[in-house]
Amino acid sequence: MTSDIVIAGVGGQGVLSVAAIIARAARAEGLEVKQTEVHGMAQRGGAVQATLRISPQPIASELVPRHTAAMILGLEPVEALRYLEYLSPDGVLITAAEPVTNVTDYPPLAEVHAVVRRIGGHLVEAFRLAKECGSPRAANVVMVGAASVHLPLAVGSLEAAVTEAFIAKGERVVGINLAAFRAGRAILSPATP
Amino acid sequence: MLQISPPATSRLLLGDEAVALGAIDAGISAAYSYPGTPATEIMETLMGAAPDGVVAHWTANEKTAYEAALGVSMAGRRALVAMKHVGLNVAADPFMSSALVAIAGGLVVAVADDPGMHSSQNEQDSRFLADFARIVCLEPASSQEAYEMTREAFEVSERFGIPVLLRLVTRIAHSRSPVTTAPPRPTPPLDKADRPQDWILIPGNARRLWHGLVALQPELEAWAASSSHTMLTLSDDDRGLGVITAGIGRNHYLENGADLGYTPSHLHLGAYPVSAKLIRNLADHVEQLLVIEEGYPFVERRLAGVLPTRWDVLGRDSGTLPADGELTPDTVRAALGLPVRTGIDLTGMVLPGRPPQLCKGCPHEESFEALLAALAGIDQSVVMSDIGCYALGALPPYQAIESCVCMGASIGMAKGAADAGLRPSLAVIGDSTFLHSGITPLMDAVAHRTPITVLILDNGTVGMTGQQPTLLPGSSLEPLLAGLGIEPDHLHVIEITRQRVTELTALLRAEMDHPGPSVIVAVRECVEARKDRRQGTAS
Numbered sequence: 005m006t007s008d009i010v011i012a013g014v015g016g017q018g019v020l021s022v023a024a025i026i027a028r029a030a031r032a033e034g035l036e037v038k039q040t041e042v043h044g045m046a047q048r049g050g051a052v053q054a055t056l057r058i059s060p061q062p063i064a065s066e067l068v069p070r071h072t073a074a075m076i077l078g079l080e081p082v083e084a085l086r087y088l089e090y091l092s093p094d095g096v097l098i099t100a101a102e103p104v105t106n107v108t109d110y111p112p113l114a115e116v117h118a119v120v121r122r123i124g125g126h127l128v129e130a131f132r133l134a135k136e137c138g139s140p141r142a143a144n145v146v147m148v149g150a151a152s153v154h155l156p157l158a159v160g161s162l163e164a165a166v167t168e169a170f171i172a173k174g175e176r177v178v179g180i181n182l183a184a185f186r187a188g189r190a191i192l193s194p195a196t197p
Numbered sequence: 198m199l200q201i202s203p204p205a206t207s208r209l210l211l212g213d214e215a216v217a218l219g220a221i222d223a224g225i226s227a228a229y230s231y232p233g234t235p236a237t238e239i240m241e242t243l244m245g246a247a248p249d250g251v252v253a254h255w256t257a258n259e260k261t262a263y264e265a266a267l268g269v270s271m272a273g274r275r276a277l278v279a280m281k282h283v284g285l286n287v288a289a290d291p292f293m294s295s296a297l298v299a300i301a302g303g304l305v306v307a308v309a310d311d312p313g314m315h316s317s318q319n320e321q322d323s324r325f326l327a328d329f330a331r332i333v334c335l336e337p338a339s340s341q342e343a344y345e346m347t348r349e350a351f352e353v354s355e356r357f358g359i360p361v362l363l364r365l366v367t368r369i370a371h372s373r374s375p376v377t378t379a380p381p382r383p384t385p386p387l388d389k390a391d392r393p394q395d396w397i398l399i400p401g402n403a404r405r406l407w408h409g410l411v412a413l414q415p416e417l418e419a420w421a422a423s424s425s426h427t428m429l430t431l432s433d434d435d436r437g438l439g440v441i442t443a444g445i446g447r448n449h450y451l452e453n454g455a456d457l458g459y460t461p462s463h464l465h466l467g468a469y470p471v472s473a474k475l476i477r478n479l480a481d482h483v484e485q486l487l488v489i490e491e492g493y494p495f496v497e498r499r500l501a502g503v504l505p506t507r508w509d510v511l512g513r514d515s516g517t518l519p520a521d522g523e524l525t526p527d528t529v530r531a532a533l534g535l536p537v538r539t540g541i542d543l544t545g546m547v548l549p550g551r552p553p554q555l556c557k558g559c560p561h562e563e564s565f566e567a568l569l570a571a572l573a574g575i576d577q578s579v580v581m582s583d584i585g586c587y588a589l590g591a592l593p594p595y596q597a598i599e600s601c602v603c604m605g606a607s608i609g610m611a612k613g614a615a616d617a618g619l620r621p622s623l624a625v626i627g628d629s630t631f632l633h634s635g636i637t638p639l640m641d642a643v644a645h646r647t648p649i650t651v652l653i654l655d656n657g658t659v660g661m662t663g664q665q666p667t668l669l670p671g672s673s674l675e676p677l678l679a680g681l682g683i684e685p686d687h688l689h690v691i692e693i694t695r696q697r698v699t700e701l702t703a704l705l706r707a708e709m710d711h712p713g714p715s716v717i718v719a720v721r722e723c724v725e726a727r728k729d730r731r732q733g734t735a736s
Contacts, residue, residue, distance in 0.1 A: 014551065027373065031209055039209070039373040042315065043234055043663070048586065050553035064451035066372040069526040071540030083551070088543045108593075109549040119546055 006059040007156050008068040010087045013079030014104045015052045018144035022077065023054040025148050025169050029161040030058045038063045049106055051083055058156065077151050079130070079144055080104045081116045088123070096154050097125035098192065100147055102132075126150065126192055133187040139177075142184035149188025159189070207377045212369040215340040215376045216279070216307050217242035219347025222381040223303070226274035227252035229262035231633065232662035233281030234316035235370040236309035240279055241663070251384075257668055258604070258633040259284035263291045266304055270360075271396060273388030274302040275351050282310040282321050283603065287634070289326070292360070296330040297406040299395035300358045302385060303351030309365040312492050313523030316661075318584070318603065320521065322492030327362040327469060331410050333417055334362045334469040335426065336444035340374045342467065346426065348379075353420070357413060366445055366491050368523070418470045426467025429475050431482050434459045439483030441466065441476070443496055446489035449529040456535050471499050480508055487532060488512035491524050552592055560693055560721035561587050564654055565595040567698045567719075568625065571705035578621045578709075579614045583607040583635075585627040586660040586723075598625055605634025611649040612642045620648060621709035628655040628674065628718075629667045636681065642714040643682040650708045651716045656723035664726040671720055678716050687715035694721065 009026065013019040020041055027037045038057045055068045072092050078084020078099030091097060099120060103113050120127055128150045130143040137146070145166060152162050166185050170178045210218070217239050220228060228247070230240035232255065243253040256262040259280040269276035278288075285292060285308050292306065308326075311317040327334035335350055337343040343365065350361040394402050421427060442450050443466040454460070464479045466472075476499070480486060486508055488497040497512035511517040517532045518524065531537065555561055564587075572578050582588060582598035583606060590597045600610055607624035608631075615622035626635050631653050642649050655674060659665040669677075678688050689704055691697060701719060708715035 015553065027209055031375075037209060037374070040368060041211070041371050041373070043237070043371055048553035048556060048589065048661070049551075051551040063374075064454075065448045065526045066368045066374075066445065067449070067525050069452065069530065069538065071538040082548055085543055085546070086548055088541055091541055093540050106554065107549045107551055111546060111549065115546065119543070123541055 006057050006061075006063060008073040008090075009056045009058070009075045009077055009151070010068055010073050010090050011054045011056065011077045011079075012083040012087050013052055013144075014083060014106070015049050017052070017079040017104070018141070019052045019054050019079060021169065022079070022144050022148055023056050025145070025162070025165045026056055026151070026155065026157070028165040028168060029157050032161050032164065033157060035060055036063050038066050040066050051086060053083075053087065075151060075154055077147055079147055081113075081120055081127070082110065084125070085116070085119060097123060098147070098150050098154070099125060099127060100130035100143060101127040102130065128188060128191050130188065133191070134184050137183040137187055138180040142181050145181045145184040146188035149185035149190075150192045152185070152189050153192040207375040209373045210340045210376045211238055211371060211373055212337065212340050212343040212365055213238035213309070213371070214242045215343035216347045216363065216365070217246060218376070218378055219344040220277040220305065221247055221251065222378060223348045223351040224275055224382040224384040225251060225277050225351075226302070226384055227254070227266065227269045228277040228279065229254050229256045229265045230279040231256055231259050231262055231284060232659045232665045233284050234662055235311055235365070235367045236279050236281045236284070236307065237662045237665070238370070239307055241665075243277075255665055255668060259288040260291060263288035263295070263306065266306075267291055267295050267298075270300050270302040270304040271390050272302065273390065274385055275304075276302065277305050277307060277347075279307040280309075281317065282308055282323050283317060283319060284308070285323055285326055287604065292326070293330050294398055295360050296332050297398060297403060297410055299390060299392060299406075300354055300360055301388065301390040303354035304360040305347065305350040305354060305363055306360055307347070307363040307365065309367070309370045310492055311367050313367065315367055318601065320492070322495055323362060323364045324469060324495045325493065327364070328495075330360075331414060332359045332362060333357065333421065334364055336364045336467055336469070337369055338445050338447050338467065339369070340372070340376045342426070343369060344376050344378060346467070348382075357417065357420075359410070359413075364444070369445055414470065418472055421468040421470055422472035422475050424468035427472060427475065428463075428465045429479060430463045431479070432460045432462045435461055436482065437484050439464070439479045439486050441479065441486060441488045441496060443467075443488075443490035445491050446524060446529070449524050449526045450489050450533075452526040453530045453533055453535055457533060466496065471496055476500065485509040485511065487517065489518065489524065489529055489532070553589060554592065555586065555589050556724050558724040559586070560656055560719070560723070561590065561654055563693050563695060563698050564625075564652065564701065564719045565590050565597045567693075567701035567705060568597050568623070568652065569595065570698070570702040571709065575621065577619065578623070579611070579619050580623045580625060581607040581610040581614065582624070583626040583630045585630050587625060587627055587654055590625070604630055605638060608635050608642065608649070608651055609638035611651070612638060612645075612647045615647050615649050622649045623709070624649060624651045626651065626653055627660070628653060628657065628671060629659040631674075632668050636677070639714065639716070640681060646713045648712050649714050650705065650711070651714070652705070653716060653718045655718050655720045656726070658723040658726040660723045660725065664723060664729055671718070674718050678718075683714060683716050687711055687713065689716070690718045690720060692721065693719040
C-alpha cells in the first residue's frame with residue numbers, strides 16, 4: 005500500500021527539506037520512494053508543493069492521484085487547504101497554524117482555522133514551538149515531528165534523518181532541530197498518563 | 198510486511214542529477230549548458246561531481262553550448278549539452294545541421310520539456326525536434342532510466358554517427374527516485390575526425406550526408422524497436438484495447454492498470470523513431486489503441502491520419518485525454534474509463550492565489566518604481582520585457598511591463614514598435630538575458646539609430662533559476678555597450694538604491710526623448726545571491 009504525502013507551503017519555508025527528511029527516513033527503512041519537487045519561478049514567494057510517495061512495493065506514478073493521499077502536511081494553513089482534493093477520505097491534514105499573508109486577499113485567519121478543524125485537521129503552532137526550541141527556521145521540522153505520529157516510519161529513522169540533514173551545520177543546529185521534531189511530535193501524540 | 202533493502206549503492210536522485218552522473222560515467226570530456234528550469238540541475242550537478250579535467254561550463258546561450266559540444270565531438274571525445282525545451286530553439290541551427298555531420302565522439306543533447314508550463318512560456322515537445330532532425334530520441338520514465346539512457350545515448354551516438362536527444366519532462370527532471378550507478382567508462386582519448394568532407398556542409402557534401410541520414414532511418418527504427426526501453430506485451434486477456442505509452446505516460450498508466458480488472462496489450466516506447474513494425478504488431482492484436490504520452494500527440498499523430506482505418510485511435514487529439522497540460526494519474530484514469538474517485542472538497546471558502554513575487558529587498562523593485570514614475574503622465578508608450586525574475590513586474594503591484602516572449606525579445610520588439618511609430622519604446626532586460634540574446638537586436642537598433650531606451654537590470658546573477666553567476670561580470674557591460682556604438686552621453690550605469698529612484702526616473706525620462714538608442718544599466722546584486730554568497734563565506 006502506497007502512503008502518499010502532499011507537502012505544501014510558501015517558497016522559502018523549507019518544503020523541500022521536509023520532503024527530503026521524510027524520504028531519507030523511508031529509504032533507511034528499505035522502502036521505495038518517489039518524490040516530486042518544484043524548482044524555478046514558483047519558488048519566488050509563491051505557493052510551493054512537494055509530494056512524497058512511500059511504499060514497500062515499486063511505485064508507478066510520480067504524482068499523487070486525487071483523493072488518495074494519506075496526509076497533507078502544511079507549513080501554512082491556506083497552502084494546506086489548497087491541496088485538499090488530494091486527501092483520501094481517511095487521510096489526515098496537519099498544518100502549521102501561522103499564516104504567511106503576502107497576498108492582499110488572504111481570508112480571515114479564524115475562518116481558515118475553522119475550515120481545518122471542520123475537516124478534522126490538526127493545527128500546530130509550528131513557529132511558536134520552533135522559536136521555543138531555539139530558531140523559528142526549525143518550524144518545518146516541528147511539522148515533520150507532528151507528521152511523525154501518522155507516518156508509517158519509526159521515530160528513530162526520522163530522528164536519524166533530521167540529524168543527518170543538519171549535521172553539516174554543527175551540533176547546535178542538530179540539537180535545535182531534534183528538539184523541534186520532538187516538540188511537534190508531542191503536540192499530536194496521544195496524551196500519556 | 199516484506200521489506201527489500203535497496204542496494205547499498207542506490208541513491209535518491211532527481212532525473213537531472215541522474216543525467217549528470219550518467220554523462221560522467223559515460224566518460225564525457227565536456228558539458229555545456231545555459232540555466233533553464235527544469236534542466237538547470239544537470240549542469241549544477243556536473244559542476245559539483247565531474248572529475249578533474251572534465252570541462253563543465255555555463256555558456257552565453259544554448260547555441261554556443263551546442264556548438265562547443267559539437268567541437269568536442271569532432272575532436273573525438275564525448276560531450277553533453279543540456280538545456281530546457283525552448284533552449285533548443287536557440288540551438289536549433291547547429292542542432293539541425295549537426296545531424297548531417299559525421300559525429301565522432303558521442304554527442305548527447307539533454308532537453309527538459311515543461312508540459313504544464315510550470316516555469317516556461319510554452320509547452321513544445323522536443324520529440325518533434327528529434328524527428329525534425331531525423332535523429333534518435335530516448336525518453337526516460339525514472340531517474341534510473343535517465344542514468345542508463347544517458348550512458349546508452351553516447352554509445353548510440355557513436356554507433357550511428359549522429360547526435361542523440363535525451364528528452365526529459367518536468368516530472369522526471371524534478372522527481373527523485375532511486376538510482377544505482379554502474380562502473381564508469383574511461384574517457385576516450387583525443388581522436389580528431391579525419392574526414393573534413395563529412396564536417397564541411399557545403400551543398401555538395403551536405404546533399405551526400407543528408408542522403409545518408411535519410412537512408413539510415415530504417416536502421417534507426419530497427420534499433421529503436423529492439424531497444425531494451427521498448428516493450429511490447431501482447432495479452433489474450435482482452436483483444437479490445439491496446440495501450441501505447443511513451444516515457445512517463447507508462448507510470449500514470451501502471452498507477453491505474455491494476456484497477457482495470459484485465460491486462461490490455463501494451464507497447465511502451467522509450468526510444469524513437471517510433472517503430473512502425475511494433476505498432477502494427479500491437480494493432481493486429483486489438484481493435485482500439487489508446488496512446489498515453491506526455492506533451493503533444495506525437496505518437497498518436499503517427500497512427501491517426503485523415504483517412505479512416507479499422508482502428509479507433511484515442512489520445513490527446515481524439516479528446517480522450519486533455520489536449521494540453523501535464524498528464525496526471527487522474528486524467529489517465531478517466532481515459533481508461535475507470536471511475537473517478539471522490540473525497541473531501543473545500544466548500545465555503547475561496548482560497549487566494551499565491552503567484553510568485555519579487556523577493557523582499559529585490560533590486561528590481563526600485564527599477565520598476567522608477568520606470569512607472571518616468572512613464573507617468575505619458576499618453577502612449579510601450580515597455581517590452583524579457584525572460585527572468587523581472588517578468589514578475591507584470592503582476593501587481595507594478596504591472597510595469599507589457600511583453601515577455603523569449604530570451605532577448607524585449608530589445609528587438611522595442612525596436613519594431615519604435616519603427617512602427619510607437620514611442621517612447623522601452624526594453625527591460627536582465628544582465629544574463631542581455632548577454633544570452635540581447636546584444637544582436639541592440640546592434641540592429643544602433644545600426645539604424647532606432648529611438649529605443651534599454652534598461653538593463655544588472656543583478657549579477659541568473660536569478661530565477663537559482664543564482665548561477667552571470668557569464669561576464671557587470672563591469673564588462675559598459676565597455677561592451679560602448680563598443681557596440683551606444684553613444685557615451687546615452688549610456689549610463691547607475692547603482693540603484695532606494696535613494697536613487699528619482700535619479701533613475703530622471704535618466705529614463707531624458708533618454709526616452711533621445712532620437713536614437715540609449716541604454717541605462719541599473720546595478721545592484723540579487724538579494725538571494727547576496728545571501729548565498731554570505732552563507733558561503735560564513736561556512
